[in-house]
Amino acid sequence: MHNDRPFGGKVIVFCGDFRQILPSLPRGSRSDIVHASINASYIWDHCQILKLTKNMHLQTNAAGTNSDDLKQFSDWLLDIGDGKLGETNDGYGKISIPDEFLIKDFNDPIQAIVETTYPNFLQNYGNRDFLQKRAILASTKDVVDSINDYVMSLIPSEEKEYCSVDKSDQLLNSAFGVLTPGFLNSLKTS
Numbered sequence: 001m002h003n004d005r006p007f008g009g010k011v012i013v014f015c016g017d018f019r020q021i022l023p024s025l026p027r028g029s030r031s032d033i034v035h036a037s038i039n040a041s042y043i044w045d046h047c048q049i050l051k052l053t054k055n056m057h058l059q060t061n062a063a064g065t066n067s068d069d070l071k072q073f074s075d076w077l078l079d080i081g082d083g084k085l086g087e088t089n090d091g092y093g094k095i096s097i098p099d100e101f102l103i104k105d106f107n108d109p110i111q112a113i114v115e116t117t118y119p120n121f122l123q124n125y126g127n128r129d130f131l132q133k134r135a136i137l138a139s140t141k142d143v144v145d146s147i148n149d150y151v152m153s154l155i156p157s158e159e160k161e162y163c164s165v166d167k168s169d170q171l172l173n174s175a176f177g178v179l180t181p182g183f184l185n186s187l188k189t190s
Helices: 030-035 042-046 067-081 109-117 128-132 141-154 174-178 181-186
Strands: 087-089 092-094
Antiparallel strands (some): 087 092
16 A cells, blocks of 8 residues: 555654754754754644643642742743743844842852752751752753752761762773773763
8 A cells, every 4th residue: 555644644643842852963053953853844744733731830839839930930931942032142042031030149159059949958858759849950060069069968967878880791892991980980071
């Protein structure tokens, strides 16, 4: 049976936020990457687009968070993603962050973001649900290490360190022999 429909007429479900899930093209320009995405393909004309109508950011309202504030923040994030905010300059976006989303009065930035993200941490550090509903994002591993060191210093119990060594069962290329587990574990990538 001859069928010239995409995917042979089978129903295929694509999902995700195409603003965040771009293809990886080695040495590709920004334009190359955008043009390689599914919504730039001829297949896109044959797709039925269904949109999420419920804001998932509002589903997991953390205790003590004002739902109006959370909705305002979620709407702001969606507006950025939809390209409704910001000015472009040579392909880069310039976005102003509203004052109400900033932590302004602090002496120690790490202490400020930890206390803001994890209020009453000492009373809740053993509460898995409390910890799973929050996250601090950082641009480099050095910043992550600094935040982790600060948080660990707050916990009033003795620290335990669990070590492991990962190694290959067989060495497929003798050149990899110089890459010892100690060396690999010492690397700090961002």
